[in-house]
Amino acid sequence: xxxxxxxxxxxxxxxxxxxxxxxxxxxxxxxxxxxxxxxxxxxxxxxxxxxxxxxxxxxxxxxxxxxxxxxxxxxxxxxxxxxxxxxxxxxxxxxxxxxxxxxxxxxxxxxxxxxxxxxxxxxxxxxxxxxxxxx
Ligand SMILES: [Fe+2]
Numbered sequence: 388x389x390x391x392x393x394x395x396x397x398x399x400x401x402x403x404x405x406x407x408x409x410x411x412x413x414x415x416x417x418x419x420x421x422x423x424x425x426x427x428x429x430x431x432x433x434x435x436x437x438x439x440x441x442x443x444x445x446x447x448x449x450x451x452x453x454x455x456x457x458x459x460x461x462x463x464x465x466x467x468x469x470x471x472x473x474x475x476x477x478x479x480x481x482x483x484x485x486x487x488x489x490x491x492x493x494x495x496x497x498x499x500x501x502x503x504x505x506x507x508x509x510x511x512x513x514x515x516x517x518x519x520x521x522x
Pocket of ligand 1: 471
């Protein structure tokens with residue numbers, strides 16, 4: 388049985404898929420069962436940081452349009468061709484809404500998520516170090 392919003396990877400070809408509606412069957416790619424990626428959430432001694440940060444910033448005051456915006460960031464991590472954040476994904480606790488933003492090398496790993504209802508959990512996928520979640 389697949390897990391709702393579970394992210395699965397093929398160990399052979401590198402395909403990454405996500406379950407939107409879960410079913411009874413196993414996900415198979417290249418003739419083998421796909422691996423469910425477990426999200427890590429404790430930083431190690433790698434030097435770069437992987438855990439996504441969710442922060443609210445007060446913006447627009449200089450133009451008289453003060454408002455709060457919520458961002459997910461993974462800024463203390465390389466964004467080079469060989470090593471970068473491939474996407475940030477966010478969903479709320481009851482899994483009724485999901486948002487996803489892809490990144491290319493040299494982009495800033497930052498995603499504005501204002502308007503998402505309820506408590507959210509953020510995920511990011513590093514092309515080398517795998518899946519991470521906010522705490
Ligand atoms: Fe990494």
